[in-house]
Amino acid sequence: MEQFRQIGEVLGSLKALMVFQHEIQVNQRQCCFLLDAFTLAYETIAEEMKGNLRFEERHTKWKVLEQPMKELYKISREAEAYVRKSFENKDWWAKAITLYQNRDCVELHIHNLLSCMPNVIEAIETAGEYEHEWSRKYQREWFDSKLFQWKYGKQYLVSTEISNRIDGVWNEDRWILLDKIREKRIPRSNKYTEQLANLLLKNLEPMDDKLLPCSFLLGSKDYQVKRRLGTSGEYKEISWLGETFVLRHIRGNDQYLNPELSHLLSLSHPNILQYFCGFNDDEKNEYFMITEMMSRDLGSHIKEFYSPRKRIPLSVPVAVDIMLQIARGMEYLHSKKIFHGDLNPSNILVKPRGSSSEGFVHVKVSKFGPSSVTTPKHKKINSSEALSYIWYAPEVLAGQEESRHDVDTKYREKSDVYSFGMVCFELLSGKVPFDDAHLQGEKMTRNIRAGERPLFPHHCPKFMINFTKKCWHSDPHQRPTFSSISRILRYIKRFLVMNLDHSYPDAPVPPVDYCDIESAFLKNFPSWMINEAQPVSEIPLQMFAYRVMERERCMSHFRDINESSSDGNSMSGDEHVANADDPFIPVSETKITVRHESINERLSTARRSPDTKANRNPGTPKGRLLRPPTLARNTRSLHSSPENHMTVVSPRKWRKSGHASDSELS
Numbered sequence: 001m002e003q004f005r006q007i008g009e010v011l012g013s014l015k016a017l018m019v020f021q022h023e024i025q026v027n028q029r030q031c032c033f034l035l036d037a038f039t040l041a042y043e044t045i046a047e048e049m050k051g052n053l054r055f056e057e058r059h060t061k062w063k064v065l066e067q068p069m070k071e072l073y074k075i076s077r078e079a080e081a082y083v084r085k086s087f088e089n090k091d092w093w094a095k096a097i098t099l100y101q102n103r104d105c106v107e108l109h110i111h112n113l114l115s116c117m118p119n120v121i122e123a124i125e126t127a128g129e130y131e132h133e134w135s136r137k138y139q140r141e142w143f144d145s146k147l148f149q150w151k152y153g154k155q156y157l158v159s160t161e162i163s164n165r166i167d168g169v170w171n172e173d174r175w176i177l178l179d180k181i182r183e184k185r186i187p188r189s190n191k192y193t194e195q196l197a198n199l200l201l202k203n204l205e206p207m208d209d210k211l212l213p214c215s216f217l218l219g220s221k222d223y224q225v226k227r228r229l230g231t232s233g234e235y236k237e238i239s240w241l242g243e244t245f246v247l248r249h250i251r252g253n254d255q256y257l258n259p260e261l262s263h264l265l266s267l268s269h270p271n272i273l274q275y276f277c278g279f280n281d282d283e284k285n286e287y288f289m290i291t292e293m294m295s296r297d298l299g300s301h302i303k304e305f306y307s308p309r310k311r312i313p314l315s316v317p318v319a320v321d322i323m324l325q326i327a328r329g330m331e332y333l334h335s336k337k338i339f340h341g342d343l344n345p346s347n348i349l350v351k352p353r354g355s356s357s358e359g360f361v362h363v364k365v366s367k368f369g370p371s372s373v374t375t376p377k378h379k380k381i382n383s384s385e386a387l388s389y390i391w392y393a394p395e396v397l398a399g400q401e402e403s404r405h406d407v408d409t410k411y412r413e414k415s416d417v418y419s420f421g422m423v424c425f426e427l428l429s430g431k432v433p434f435d436d437a438h439l440q441g442e443k444m445t446r447n448i449r450a451g452e453r454p455l456f457p458h459h460c461p462k463f464m465i466n467f468t469k470k471c472w473h474s475d476p477h478q479r480p481t482f483s484s485i486s487r488i489l490r491y492i493k494r495f496l497v498m499n500l501d502h503s504y505p506d507a508p509v510p511p512v513d514y515c516d517i518e519s520a521f522l523k524n525f526p527s528w529m530i531n532e533a534q535p536v537s538e539i540p541l542q543m544f545a546y547r548v549m550e551r552e553r554c555m556s557h558f559r560d561i562n563e564s565s566s567d568g569n570s571m572s573g574d575e576h577v578a579n580a581d582d583p584f585i586p587v588s589e590t591k592i593t594v595r596h597e598s599i600n601e602r603l604s605t606a607r608r609s610p611d612t613k614a615n616r617n618p619g620t621p622k623g624r625l626l627r628p629p630t631l632a633r634n635t636r637s638l639h640s641s642p643e644n645h646m647t648v649v650s651p652r653k654w655r656k657s658g659h660a661s662d663s664e665l666s
Contacts, residue, residue, distance in 0.1 A: 001058050003069030010076040011042050017083055024086045026095045029172045030105035031083045033165055037110060038076055041157055045120055052128030061127045067497050068119040075116055078354060079109040093196045094241035097276050100177055100200060101268035106166055108270040111536045115490055117157055118543040119497050138548045148541045156540035163537040178204055192220065199277055206266065209259035214279035214288050237293065245276070250287040261287055264369055267336065271329030273349060273366040294364060295352060299345035305359050306430035316461055317496045318359040319427040324489040325363035326420065331482040333368055334413050335533040340368045343419035344391040345426060390434045393418035394449045394474055414476035421471030428460045428468070463509045470515055480518065483534060488514045491546045512553045517546055
């Protein structure tokens with residue numbers, strides 16, 4: 001109840017701010033849409049709580065709502081900060097340059113809201129305990145996007161009206177901005193104002209690929225270099241138009257460089273580094289790109305939270321959140337046919353996210369772009385440069401060994417996925433992959449190509465280890481796409497939100513392999529296989545479909561256990577409840593020990609008529625059935641959660657540091 005009250009306070013603050021919405025100079029329509037979306041979310045949750053929950057049970061059964069509500073509260077605070085920033089009194093041209101391509105409203109805040117809303121709805125249903133309603137709701141018949149929108153669109157905030165606004169609100173603000181720029185571009189305006197107008201009009205309505213002369217930037221009165229960033233001299237922190245930016249200085253005499261740099265200006269996503277504008281000097285063959293300022297790179301952020309006294313440098317929810325942001329940025333780049341080729345923590349930038357000290361950050365992928373702009377080093381590997389190659393996929397290393405002049409052809413989508421897997425390893429372990437003295441130079445590349453991979457520390461969750469292994473698989477065809485990775489991580493994040501004790505050594509793990517669920521859905525949803533970023537309005541359906549499949553597999557697994565016990569097998573001994581091929585459960589740990597009490601007896605009690613008094617908990621209304629039995633938690637065991645699905649609990653296996661071969665990873 002406290003979290004719901006806090007969300008209401010944030011919503012009240014938003015409503016108070018938007019009384020003066022006419023003062024918002026840029027992206028006013030998007031701010032109005034945020035207010036409407038979060039208002040609708042609050043009203044929907046209130047309606048669901050009123051229809052499903054009992055107020056007198058708020059101190060007991062409502063506890064399942066705490067974590068999803070906390071997540072929604074954090075998301076609403078971030079949306080409020082976005083609106084407040086839109087009210088800041090800054091130079092109009094500076095705001096226009098930094099926000100004319102900004103997609104944070106839909107791709108960040110609405111994305112987070114639509115990802116969180118299914119968790120809140122499910123938590124309310126769990127607290128209400130209306131299992132018979134669940135059985136009717138979670139059916140495959142609603143997998144069609146149109147049917148789902150018709151049946152549950154209002155509940156999950158993806159009604160036809162909201163979906164249309166999601167698709168159109170960004171374009172509306174661009175049209176309004178264009179009109180304002182044309183108004184300011186009047187004959188009596190000064191030359192500098194006219195040049196700024198031309199700069200924005202060129203970016204909003206690209207007519208050609210030619211950049212504006214650099215003399216416009218370097219000759220302006222308020223342009224000032226503050227300091228160099230890094231040792232190469234390619235990046236500088238500058239002050240311009242009263243704002244702080246990063247200036248990237250590129251030298252080159254490539255006839256294709258100008259149009260490729262112009263193309264970067266058209267890219268916009270919350271999880272990629274934003275290029276605001278660009279200039280060139282034809283005489284000196286120099287280019288200047290203005291980008292946003294970030295705090296530091298991901299590698300530095302990981303080191304801050306890692307110390308010898310900490311066994312886990314970043315919590316699992318923080319690591320998964322960072323992974324999801326990286327995956328969404330890469331999903332967007334790949335949809336634009338841009339392959340990174342050098343994805344590693346030093347090329348992933350972060351900045352603080354709210355006031356949280358837990359490590360949550362806003363993540364942006366950087367140093368991407370066409371090959372002539374960001375080309376990895378093509379030099380023979382030696383011991384002093386070995387670290388830069390630990391992120392490269394085996395097929396990339398093979399290409400460097402076999403064909404020095406054809407390396408770029410190896411930098412493709414699945415090679416980026418491999419590099420992403422290595423980044424996941426560092427996020428989960430706090431260690432740089434292969435950070436051992438015995439792996440250097442050519443020996444390192446030979447071992448990686450042979451299938452050697454880093455070995456995870458004992459504290460890393462098995463389901464995250466399995467996910468990472470799929471990303472760095474030796475066969476590129478076996479690696480998932482970033483669209484699949486985003487869906488999987490989004491649902492893993494949901495699992496962590498719905499299971500509060502994920503930080504303990506015997507924490508529950510997902511009851512099924514979400515990578516397997518994704519593979520099954522790719523066969524039934526051809527649109528999910530397209531290498532394009534899916535609209536955020538599809539997220540509730542994807543979360544719903546994952547939930548349906550998870551419930552089906554859990555219940556099927558439970559029935560299998562019940563049938564095996566009915567065949568006369570003693571449930572007091574060890575029973576094999578997991579397939580030896582299950583990637584979440586090692587073959588040596590597939591046994592569980594169950595209490596001596598017969599599962600059949602408890603199941604038969606749960607299946608009795610709702611009118612039978614023994615079938616109800618004391619004090620519960622008619623029709624609220626008991627859930628399936630809870631199994632023992634000693635050794636490797638299964639237990640049933642309040643959501644009526646089984647969760648596997650496994651003891652931790654202590655391992656020494658080192659590396660594993662492909663045979664050990666599979």
